[in-house]
Amino acid sequence: MDQEHRGTWFGFGFCGFGQALGSGLGRQVHSPEPLRTPGGNLDVCSVSASWSYTAFVTRGGRVQLSGAASGAAGGCTDAWASEELLVLLRAGPGDGAELQAWAPGSALRGEPLWSQAVQEAEGGPSRDETQAGPLPLLPCARAYVSPRPPFYRPLAPTLRARRLELGAEHALLLDAAGQVFSWGAGRHGQLGHGTLEAEPEPRLLEALQGLTMAEVAAGGWHSVCLSETGDIYIWGWNESGQLALPTKSLAEDGKTTAGGLDEDGSEVKRVSSGEDGAPAPFIAVQPFPALLDLSLGSEAVKVSCGSRHTAVLTRTGELYTWGWGKYGQLGHKDTTTLDRPCRVEYFVDKQLQVRTVSCGPWNTYVYAVEKEKS
Secondary structure: HHHHHEEEEEEEEEEEOOOOOOOOOOEOOOOOOOOOOOOOOOEEEEEEOOOOOEEEEEEEOOOEEEEOOOOOOEEEEEEEOOOOOOEEEEEEEOOOOEEEOOOHOOOOOOOOEEEEEOOOOOOOOOOOEEEEOOEEEEEOOOOEOOOOOEEEEEEEEOOEEEEEEEEOOOEEEEOOOOOEEEEEEOOOOOOOOOOOOOOEEEEHHHHHHOOEEEEEOOOOOOEEEOOOOOOEEEEEOOOOOOOOOOOOOOOOOOOEEEEEEOOOOOOOEEOOOOOOOOEEEEEEEEEEEEEEEOOOOEEEEEEEOOEEEEEEEEEEEEEEEOOOOOOOOOOOOOOOOEEEEOOOHHHHHHEEEEEEEEEOOOOEEEEEEEEEOO
């Protein structure tokens, strides 16, 4: 508990709507800064960031909004922010809870747009299964909430959902056995089935069968999952290097000279390298999961995705980020866009171990604690 008490939230990236992010000065923050939350020094336990506002949930059960949306409410155990809806999970009568959907601009006053009682799965989660993860997956693990109608969407009980993540146009589900399912639009390869076709229902990611996954994350149009052994698998759109694969936007000036599919099905194009004129490949779309290596010996334990950037936390508490960096959301003291993993040195320099990372579309929030004194 002492370690937890020493923890601090940090933020960096886009804050053009005045959302709390580090010092909150200006429209963007390029390097991690301790978070100045609205209403004083809140004891924040989780963060959910949308494009124009952020929802902070405290250990005392209070949700506080910052940015284009404002307001506060008590009795909350979880919050999920999107531009269309703010979804809250609030304590209900007995052992149940109430799911509430609010218009972000309502300041949490009056009545929610809709509400629904939700219950734990019958008998509660068994000891040999991981409990359902946070919103948008509901505590019963039999449904999830969507920012677009129908807001309440049931899941087949056979899926045994453990965690669910929503991208701009697709969904990822991690089940109790460590299998990954995806569905929705697939035109950027974000479903991982080797095609650009849409999938109306959850479909098992066959390329990962036989591997046990521990985490999933959905970006705007890309997807990431982490195995139990700390490996990173990544697929989808690579327009800004968010897959940590070579991308055209970061290549030297040149023009497309050839294209086609690589052996693994990825869409490969070629540009002039600049020096000797030899074409060098870049990957625009990766429709199959690709194995990504961090620095030697690093094991990934947590992952979060923004619209076009990716953040991974290692077992030793180091944070790596890559992808689109226009607003400083990578935390490297600049606005550089990267198509390779790069460690955020701020936390190393400050002798901090990162415990949690949560990306908004254009920003990043991090919880870190002081390293143990040896």
